[in-house]
Amino acid sequence: MAKATIKQVAAEAGVSTATISRVLNSSGYVSREVKQRVMAAVTKLHYQPNAIARSLKQDKSFTIGVVLPDISNPFFMTICRGIEDIVQEQGYHLLFCSSDEKPEKEEQLLHLMVEKRVDAIVLATTGGNEELITRLAASGVCFILVDRRLELELSESGAVVDLVAEDDVYGAYELTKQLILAGHSVIGVINGCMGVSTGQDRFVGYLKAIHEAGLEHDPALLYDGHFTEAGGRAAVRYFLQMAKPPSALLSFNNKMTFGALVELTESGRDIPGDIAIASYGEIEAARLLKHSGIMYVDQKPYDLGIKAGQTVLHRLEKGLDKSLDRDAASPEPEPIRDILQPALKTLPS
Missing domain, CATH: 3.40.50.2300 (Response regulator)
Structure with a gap:
């Protein structure tokens, strides 16, 4: 069965496609009676809005790409949880994947994220893709590095790449x-x-x-x-x-x-x-060992995720000032560097 179009929904409800958009996006005034007719038509025709078309029109997909080196590592997944807890409040969703510590796979995933028109990319890099990241960032792609930094001199390229990491x-x-x-x-x-x-x-x-x-x-x-x-x-x-x-x-x-x-x-x-x-x-399983005396750096992946999510929202709200009304003489925005200080802990010995 073919998917219903917005024009078919409009014809069923006896309204314009603009009215359908206002109802579904909760934008602009529409009477209660018209809303009920529209929603009845949506239900009857099993209409699903075209997210891709909407993102093209709004120039925003409300998705954030997260490229990690190892999605099986609880450290990185906890970072994702922190990011999600922040950005979902503003209607954003995460699209994440694993590079498996392979630079060539990371390169493919970065291209995929751009093709998917994500609004920002959070990256824990495998290394080896500095040139690509610089080029994408200089073109206006919003990049936030998390946990791992790059050895980049970005000032002359016009690229802005933020960083949230530990010392x-x-x-x-x-x-x-x-x-x-x-x-x-x-x-x-x-x-x-x-x-x-x-x-x-x-x-x-x-x-x-x-x-x-x-x-x-x-x-x-x-x-x-x-x-x-x-x-x-x-x-x-x-x-x-x-x-x-x-x-x-x-x-x-x-x-x-x-x-x-x-x-x-x-x-x-x-x-x-x-x-x-x-x-x-920290290794949680180590707590099962008696008197191990294991010393460890008490990393805070959730805090890293919170900071990364806040940085994403800051950039998406403030933008990278690439718009046409930007004063050409204005300086490029400074990259954000948020470095957390780790602490040591020791299990009982």
């Missing part, structure tokens, strides 16, 4: 320092992707702490866990086969930490008796 260098520095103060000098590091800022900055924070303590970084004590659970498990197997295994493991995201905990538990290792654990991000 990863500080968090990793404090976490490493606490391990050193606890007496650990041989620390196995489970790092994430060095192609993204979270991997880079957390490693920088670690280096800062060990150098400050007069220790040297041993490349053999660094394992790339790719920000995955499997990577965390593989890292534990790598470190445990050493002639002198590290006395502590420092993991730079929650999924790698979870994998490490599973592998250590299955291998019969005691935490922290045999090996201590420090994690960038």
Whole structure:
């Protein structure tokens, strides 16, 4: 059965298509009797408004694209919850998808979001698409980076890319320092992707702490866990086969930490008796371990989402001043940089 058109609804109700639009969009005065006729016609013909046509007419789709590196990670989904709790109050909905930490897939998804005419894109990038993001942002696409920043010089391009993130260098520095103060000098590091800022900055924070303590970084004590659970498990197997295994493991995201905990538990290792654990991000399952003494950076993904949602609404309300009535001599708007300061916590030991 063919979908009913607005013209068919108008003919059924005996009114103009403009009146149908006023009733469905609650804009302008329409008498109660006419409203009842219109809604009766809508119900009878099973009419569904054409969202694409409406977005073209209004130049607004009321959708916000969210491109994440891993939608199975509770950290990123909690960010989405924060965003949604803010933007839905203004009638916006989220369209989100996962790049699976693949730059080429992220590129395809960014093009898809533009084709879908989303009003803004919230991006936790995999890295490698700086040129595309710069070009899209300079053309007027509203971008808000969350959790991960880009190494971009945007001032000359006219691009405005906002950022909501945590101070990863500080968090990793404090976490490493606490391990050193606890007496650990041989620390196995489970790092994430060095192609993204979270991997880079957390490693920088670690280096800062060990150098400050007069220790040297041993490349053999660094394992790339790719920000995955499997990577965390593989890292534990790598470190445990050493002639002198590290006395502590420092993991730079929650999924790698979870994998490490599973592998250590299955291998019969005691935490922290045999090996201590420090994690960038809380692992809720770790609370099931008795006296683990696990130290972790208490990330606030929901707060990141709230901040990102507020930034989106600010940009959509204020715009990026790309309109024709903008004074050509006026400066470009400054990018928003909202950096949250993480805190450390320790489970009972």
